[in-house]
Amino acid sequence: MDFYTINPTTGEKIKGYNYEPFASISKKLDAAQEAFSFWSKLPLAERSKHVKNLAQSLRKNIEAGAKAIVEEMGKTIGEAKGEIEKSAWLCEVYADKSAEWLSEETVQADGLMHKVRYEPLGVVLCIMPWNYPFWQAIRFAIPGIMAGNVSILKHSNNVPESALILEKIFSDAGFPKNVFQATITNHANVGKMIESPIIKGISLTGSTAVGMKVGEMAGKNLKKMVLELGGSDPFIVLDDADLPAAAKNAAQARLQNCGQSCIAGKRFIVMEKAAKEFSELLKIEMEKRITGDPTNPATQMGPLYALSAVKEVEEQVADAIRKGAKVLCGGKKMEGPGAFYPPTLITNVTMDMKVMTEEVFGPVAPIFIVKSEEEAIKIANSTEYGLGGCVWSKNLDRAERVAQKVECGSIFINAFTKSDPRMPFGGIKMSGLGRELSKYGAREFTNLKAYNIYKA
Template identity: 40%
Template structure:
């Protein structure tokens, strides 16, 4: 049984029966049988389907945003733009998939040699709760436009959101079973991965869960793309536009109550501006309003689950006990809902919990660096490598530092974000492979070499 619980009230919203193991494999079979017809369709025909899905997402935007708010606490003012971003992703791949996957001629000893890109078959996407619409379509749109069929195993926290995504395909008139929703319990995931009709796996989630998915898929010799956790650094140098840097650092950190893999989590500040910049952060963070995610003026909703909030408070407490200063928040609130106050910890050092661990919530850690060399060293001193940012007025220095930062993507004087037009992914314990852009669509295709005498 999948139980959706409202993190604002703690009350059960609805209970959804999970598929039995027999039903699980029947549903995978449905997607497998749909593959031949779908991959045989032309790119323009597939594009029509994806554009129709995008229209249905927009038509149902308010209901999906409300469901996300109720199921996992995303403020309603963030939910609508997330659905819009998912629709844009569908349209981007509808417009560009054929170009991205066009035949490439290569010189050789043949009279003609080329590489063509063909779909693998039926894929399994294992998705998290923190961006139910966007992360689903980040997986679905490129995979479907490449000609694969998709099985979607969404997080048990958001079964209602998963159902609405599946309904968008139905209303759009998409060919039956090109996208199959798989409401199953976590214990059943291994069986789904091992099903011989699943050709590859896309996983977004924690590093711990990702290692298990990779191990199972590897034992079956199935390719995977893993987008895992992050402890993203944001370096701020003395010559930066400090107001702009503070605005973006705060925005990056508090989107979805800080429950984002690519949020700016460790703010590494040059020593000469450290106190000034910490105050800029504090004053901005202090203005944010916690409250009902269905209210339009709420900036930060509740943490998605009680256990996640408890772990966040442990990280805050251990960091303070180790010597960090708490300028804002840091106390576990009483009352209904899984709220955690916006928290700013300063004088955080390398040996402290908030530096070493990924933090998932409205917690910002400020770290002092004597110069740019120490800032880069601190930024890279993490097992993660998802995103990173640097703020400076020196364009040449910024590009040099960007090359040295150990991350899958770097933003210079801007926010680290995912964009359908650009590849996204990590290194180290943040995973491997890429999603989005021209690179992401090629993760789940057969790059077949053709040699003609």
């Protein structure tokens, strides 16, 4: 076997897999190209029916899908089922809205008629991470499929079974063969896929470092790309915020998926007047989080996805402690087997600490105290990332004034950052290129083709 998946809850091997050789992948590419010639000509209303059936198939397979997610990456069973339900909802949104979002537009110019159409590109490669095994893949695939493209999924090798289950769910939903395929392979073969003339676009969700490598390969081959990369989202609490509500939402923002989310709140920037009360309230919220066996429906937070992730978080927290930070709760790996790390709250935070300068992919909340709105904005923007963020204040005009100055792709006021298929999703700076979701995501992998018609 080329690799084994490891259950992060127990540390035990789950299953072994071999990398698919490129000769086999090449046949999948040819099959995808053939499928595109049929799928792209299918009326959008017919594609919509298939996607609605997919929503039903996702819900029908929610138990098997959630079980694989929990085993492979440690998400709680409740969160895993919620992820699959959200994926089904996305299918319904795109089935209902794509006709509107992809409708041709007319332009007044000097000819008889001028119009713009959104036409599919072809076969799109989807390179997805382990943290949301179903949602990430569906979030990419369905907008493109509704536009007439076909997809090949290269999922993280931490979650191969999730990828294979997804492929089967598409089949069970009655999708034409090879419109959606999955491959379990290595980085070298991914590079060959990007180079293939059959691949017309690449969508990657992952770290900034990986995004830069894939972006370089895509650019070298002049391939359309969308990159959704890392984030270090600011959670800004102004001095007039509803502090109990802010603290409750801060805990959810930081601890969702054990903190392993690109849009998790990662830097808690709090005005001095509110800092003491907010810290005390957030400590209470984090300490009451039930951490443990992710298969237990009562559990609210499971393990990190791997022991290597625990080690990285430990190093980031240790760096903060060495530099003077105070740990209010958590701060050490939990005893026993598995990749468990507790909800951790840190104060006395300074800008030279890794918890402020790096993306922390775990349940660690650093509180940075500021004296003014201007300082809050400066600290929020003092990062290479620009994915999401939120501002908390009872004064909506004030909150929006601050929000307008935060450098990010999505900003929330009095709510924590989340994705919604009706709204665009993506970042700026080192958090990525392009947009997913909404009408903007529906159009990313299309040829915006201009038709100019003149009198004969």
